[in-house]
Amino acid sequence: MSSGPGAVDVWVFAAKLLAGLGAAAVALASAAAAAPAASAAVAVYPSPGTSNALPQTQITFRGVSPQAIGPVVVRGSSTGAHTGHIEGDSDGQGGSFLVDKSFAKGETVTVNTGLSIIGGSGGTFAFKVGNPAFAINAMPLPVVPAGANGVMRFRSRPDLTPGSVTISKNSAPASQGDIFLTPQFGPLQNGPMIIDSRGNLVWFHPTPVSQQTIASDFRVQRYNGAPVLTWFEGVTNHGSGSGQGVIFDQKYVQIATVHAGNGLDMDLHEFLISGNSAWIVAVQPSSVAGIGKPTMDDVIQEIDIKTGLVMFEWHALDHIATGDTYFPPNSGGFVFDPYHTNTVEPLKDGTVLISMRNTSAVYRIDPSTGRILWTLGGKHSSFKLGSGASFAFQHTVLQQPDGTLTIFDDGGGPPYPHSRSRGIRLSLDTGHMRASLVKEYDHAPNIQANFEGGVQDLSGGDVFLGWGQQPYFSEDNASGQQIFDGRFTVPTSSYRAYRFAWNAQPPTQPALAVGAGGSGTSRLYASWNGATDVASWQVMAGSNPNALVPLGSTRNAGFETAIDANSNAPYFAVQALSASGRVLASSPVAATPAHVAVYGHSAFVSPQGTGAVPASCAANHPCSVDTTITAGRTVVATTGRERLAEASGGLLFFSLNQAGRSLLNKASNRRLGVQVSIHDASGTRGTAGMDLIKFSAGGAGPKRSVVQSPKLQLIGLTDFVNSRGTGGILAGCFAAAPCRVTTTLSVGRTVIARTGREYLGPSTLGYLIFQLNGTGQSMLAHTSGNQLGAQVRISSSEGTASGQVALVGFS
Amino acid sequence: MTSTFLRRTTSVAVLLGALALTAVAVAASNTTVTTHKTSQGKVLANSRGFSLYNFAKDTQGGKGKAPKITCYGKCATAWPPLLVKKGAKVVAGSRSGVNSKMLGTTKRRDGSLQATYNGWPLYTYGGDSHAGDSTGEGVKQFGAAWYLLKTNGQLVKCPRGQGPSTSGCLPQSY
Numbered sequence: 007m008s009s010g011p012g013a014v015d016v017w018v019f020a021a022k023l024l025a026g027l028g029a030a031a032v033a034l035a036s037a038a039a040a041a042p043a044a045s046a047a048v049a050v051y052p053s054p055g056t057s058n059a060l061p062q063t064q065i066t067f068r069g070v071s072p073q074a075i076g077p078v079v080v081r082g083s084s085t086g087a088h089t090g091h092i093e094g095d096s097d098g099q100g101g102s103f104l105v106d107k108s109f110a111k112g113e114t115v116t117v118n119t120g121l122s123i124i125g126g127s128g129g130t131f132a133f134k135v136g137n138p139a140f141a142i143n144a145m146p147l148p149v150v151p152a153g154a155n156g157v158m159r160f161r162s163r164p165d166l167t168p169g170s171v172t173i174s175k176n177s178a179p180a181s182q183g184d185i186f187l188t189p190q191f192g193p194l195q196n197g198p199m200i201i202d203s204r205g206n207l208v209w210f211h212p213t214p215v216s217q218q219t220i221a222s223d224f225r226v227q228r229y230n231g232a233p234v235l236t237w238f239e240g241v242t243n244h245g246s247g248s249g250q251g252v253i254f255d256q257k258y259v260q261i262a263t264v265h266a267g268n269g270l271d272m273d274l275h276e277f278l279i280s281g282n283s284a285w286i287v288a289v290q291p292s293s294v295a296g297i298g299k300p301t302m303d304d305v306i307q308e309i310d311i312k313t314g315l316v317m318f319e320w321h322a323l324d325h326i327a328t329g330d331t332y333f334p335p336n337s338g339g340f341v342f343d344p345y346h347t348n349t350v351e352p353l354k355d356g357t358v359l360i361s362m363r364n365t366s367a368v369y370r371i372d373p374s375t376g377r378i379l380w381t382l383g384g385k386h387s388s389f390k391l392g393s394g395a396s397f398a399f400q401h402t403v404l405q406q407p408d409g410t411l412t413i414f415d416d417g418g419g420p421p422y423p424h425s426r427s428r429g430i431r432l433s434l435d436t437g438h439m440r441a442s443l444v445k446e447y448d449h450a451p452n453i454q455a456n457f458e459g460g461v462q463d464l465s466g467g468d469v470f471l472g473w474g475q476q477p478y479f480s481e482d483n484a485s486g487q488q489i490f491d492g493r494f495t496v497p498t499s500s501y502r503a504y505r506f507a508w509n510a511q512p513p514t515q516p517a518l519a520v521g522a523g524g525s526g527t528s529r530l531y532a533s534w535n536g537a538t539d540v541a542s543w544q545v546m547a548g549s550n551p552n553a554l555v556p557l558g559s560t561r562n563a564g565f566e567t568a569i570d571a572n573s574n575a576p577y578f579a580v581q582a583l584s585a586s587g588r589v590l591a592s593s594p595v596a597a598t599p600a601h602v603a604v605y606g607h608s609a610f611v612s613p614q615g616t617g618a619v620p621a622s623c624a625a626n627h628p629c630s631v632d633t634t635i636t637a638g639r640t641v642v643a644t645t646g647r648e649r650l651a652e653a654s655g656g657l658l659f660f661s662l663n664q665a666g667r668s669l670l671n672k673a674s675n676r677r678l679g680v681q682v683s684i685h686d687a688s689g690t691r692g693t694a695g696m697d698l699i700k701f702s703a704g705g706a707g708p709k710r711s712v713v714q715s716p717k718l719q720l721i722g723l724t725d726f727v728n729s730r731g732t733g734g735i736l737a738g739c740f741a742a743a744p745c746r747v748t749t750t751l752s753v754g755r756t757v758i759a760r761t762g763r764e765y766l767g768p769s770t771l772g773y774l775i776f777q778l779n780g781t782g783q784s785m786l787a788h789t790s791g792n793q794l795g796a797q798v799r800i801s802s803s804e805g806t807a808s809g810q811v812a813l814v815g816f817s
Numbered sequence: 818m819t820s821t822f823l824r825r826t827t828s829v830a831v832l833l834g835a836l837a838l839t840a841v842a843v844a845a846s847n848t849t850v851t852t853h854k855t856s857q858g859k860v861l862a863n864s865r866g867f868s869l870y871n872f873a874k875d876t877q878g879g880k881g882k883a884p885k886i887t888c889y890g891k892c893a894t895a896w897p898p899l900l901v902k903k904g905a906k907v908v909a910g911s912r913s914g915v916n917s918k919m920l921g922t923t924k925r926r927d928g929s930l931q932a933t934y935n936g937w938p939l940y941t942y943g944g945d946s947h948a949g950d951s952t953g954e955g956v957k958q959f960g961a962a963w964y965l966l967k968t969n970g971q972l973v974k975c976p977r978g979q980g981p982s983t984s985g986c987l988p989q990s991y
Contacts, residue, residue, distance in 0.1 A: 146978075
């Protein structure tokens with residue numbers, strides 16, 4: 007077993023201090039009224055004999071009520087007497103003496119109390135202040151390029167650009183729950199990120215990589231009796247972090263922040279909540295005699311989340327010889343980093359498990375004394391490791407309920423002891439001090455992470471693995487089969503990866519983006535960052551933003567649901583619906599961007615080469631539109647500007663040029679495929695591919711007339727019928743709500759077609775499809791000049807339009 | 818050596834008639850090294866458009882020193898060497914930018930010839946499933962890293978801040 011200064015050194019050190027105490031000036035704690043009658047042993051931090059205490063340290067007492075701590079006399083060997091006061095821990099089991107001014111580097115501090123101090127001499131103990139060199143500053147992150155598919159992008163949330171993920175395997179029965187990641191090398195943003203098993207984003211809380219900020223150890227824990235999200239947030243320098251712990255509730259509201267104590271910043275590797283406290287790591291580059299480079303002291307702390315007080319502190323430099331490292335001082339980096347702690351876990355028996363990458367060892371310590379009880383692995387293992395049980399540069403070492411240890415064995419280096427990383431489960435026989443390999447969890451194909459990574463026990467014997475430096479995260483079942491595998495598409499990666507069940511509803515509104523769809527539809531993009539219970543989206547539309555009506559609903563399809571709404575309404579909103587149809591929340595109203603649109607798949611052209619295409623103006627101003635029709639690269643028609651009323655539709659008439667007429671005459675089946683492009687003076691464009699269909703008609707044709715209603719209108723008074731008697735009436739619905747239209751065509755008193763209700767979206771055009779009955783088809787077949795005069799009546803609850811039109815047959 | 822072999826093969830072909838004519842055709846089938854554009858830029862490729870790699874464990878040849886090949890067995894299965902048939906040459910693809918002066922061959926243990934560029938033995942990668950792929954770049958396998966090559970003979974090392982790994986170039990924050 008390795009040791010630092012050692013117990014003997016501590017006692018010699020303490021005895022010298024006590025001898026020199028004499029008639030030192032004393033400072034009484036403000037809470038010193040209570041009699042110092044406590045007889046139970048009290049643990050204190052910095053522990054007696056500590057040589058690396060921080061200048062800003064508080065003096066922590068545990069195992070005694072704050073009121074019973076009694077008088078505390080503190081004297082620095084160079085700074086003299088220190089005044090201060092006691093603040094109690096939130097659990098009532100201890101408190102800290104907070105000095106009014108910092109201690110000096112290198113001085114010895116003597117504390118005199120009326121308590122029975124573990125490791126002290128009665129009520130007196132001493133510690134030495136170390137020589138902190140500097141704080142951890144951010145290094146530029148090695149951000150990976152985004153490439154073509156490296157980030158997710160969302161129309162409704164352009165501010166979110168997390169690294170994209172690829173799920174290559176998701177075999178049933180992979181565990182339920184979402185996946186918790188923290189992309190750390192961009193490409194564009196880092197931050198805590200939840201995805202589902204199909205790779206859909208659930209929640210992302212971004213920080214731009216330009217700020218050099220990362221998140222790590224993002225997971226679900228319990229705090230105050232409820233599930234919470236926790237993660238580290240801060241900067242990094244060669245794998246050492248400087249930041250804070252963040253706690254969000256199930257509404258994504260930050261309810262607590264955890265800071266390291268005693269003047270330190272929190273490291274990125276561990277943030278474990280246990281009851282009302284958090285176990286964390288902090289790192290401090292320190293000047294150590296005999297080492298020519300600042301040496302990183304790893305400081306383990308337990309922090310009272312409510313008060314921020316330090317409840318426990320342990321310095322690696324006090325207990326583990328720097329020579330135990332596999333990461334020598336001449337390794338790269340800005341400091342000599344002998345330990346690199348990545349896991350701290352308080353065990354049920356009151357001891358604490360600590361994993362250090364750079365010693366390739368795991369330590370179990372007695373927190374009351376700081377003494378190392380055993381060491382697993384490394385240069386001085388207390389255990390004999392059985393076949394396959396050795397590990398190197400490991401991360402995330404946890405004791406499971408059955409007593410086994412799960413370890414992410416990086417097999418890192420240099421030197422590299424393994425050619426691959428793996429998860430392992432070890433059983434420990436503390437009677438014979440043997441460690442045996444119980445199970446191994448590999449990635450297929452084998453990969454090697456030089457740093458980071460973790461293993462998480464799931465229910466049913468499954469384990470979830472985060473592959474650290476490697477962009478992968480995977481799940482093995484109890485049989486060791488890899489049943490899930492995912493990765494960041496580009497080589498960003500996550501310090502750890504977890505799977506948890508998570509239900510949350512953000513306090514923010516769902517987001518909505520609206521764009522012009524094809525052929526007069528609107529395309530909506532709905533999302534709600536972090537919402538886990540959205541089953542479907544209800545689309546609301548209308549011409550008045552304060553009076554939107556439902557259009558219909560669409561099933562939720564991942565982070566962002568694209569919805570094609572058959573409407574050119576100027577305003578839209580969406581409602582997030584639960585599985586039971588309850589409205590969870592509504593988006594803000596989004597205005598449809600001004601645009602023009604071309605409708606339909608066919609335009610009919612007379613023998614003289616004239617025709618028309620339906621178009622609409624979805625704007626709050628009249629549109630002035632010119633039209634260009636091309637067949638391949640040949641322009642077959644252009645028009646001057648034609649006017650379309652605002653928020654309305656109509657026909658844009660064109661005349662084919664010589665080339666167009668020639669192409670149409672030669673076209674097979676009398677159909678010429680063209681691209682119709684319309685361009686409004688405001689700059690917006692609409693395009694559609696359609697067939698130009700040649701028809702023939704003779705004579706002047708029947709009289710035409712129309713009576714419109716404001717909200718339901720006939721568009722054009724010539725309607726076309728195919729050889730099977732099927733035709734379409736071009737109509738427009740300009741109501742806030744959809745128009746559900748019935749159509750009747752008659753000649754004189756003879757009804758030749760009648761339809762059921764047909765749907766026209768609000769503020770949009772469409773064809774009302776009818777089928778001529780036998781009489782109607784016969785009439786059209788025998789009419790002079792292929793033009794049958796007919797009365798059309800379209801009707802809905804929004805109004806009725808009727809007119810005298812010409813029905814023209816085509817084939 | 819190559820030209821001598823060709824002359825000898827041709828004379829045999831004349832003697833053996835039609836069968837030998839086939840042999841002449843095989844012998845004349847040169848190995849072409851060309852280039853293509855990848856996300857790492859313009860790099861060497863074989864005639865089928867598959868990227869060519871160097872193996873850092875090999876020793877570069879040059880100035881009369883033969884390259885040392887270390888990739889055999891499973892390694893050569895995963896990373897097939899770019900072979901040059903006996904009697905054939907390794908040639909630069911037209912307008913490819915490949916410097917024909919940097920092309921050469923070196924003998925493998927079994928006597929077969931492997932194409933070299935700037936002294937580096939050349940390999941394709943079994944993980945590249947499509948022409949134009951470069952998935953082997955920065956991959957660490959069989960004890961060392963594999964890198965693409967530029968037309969100037971330099972290796973395409975991992976970007977700054979990244980290093981080779983079992984999955985290719987990855988950030989090395991530690």
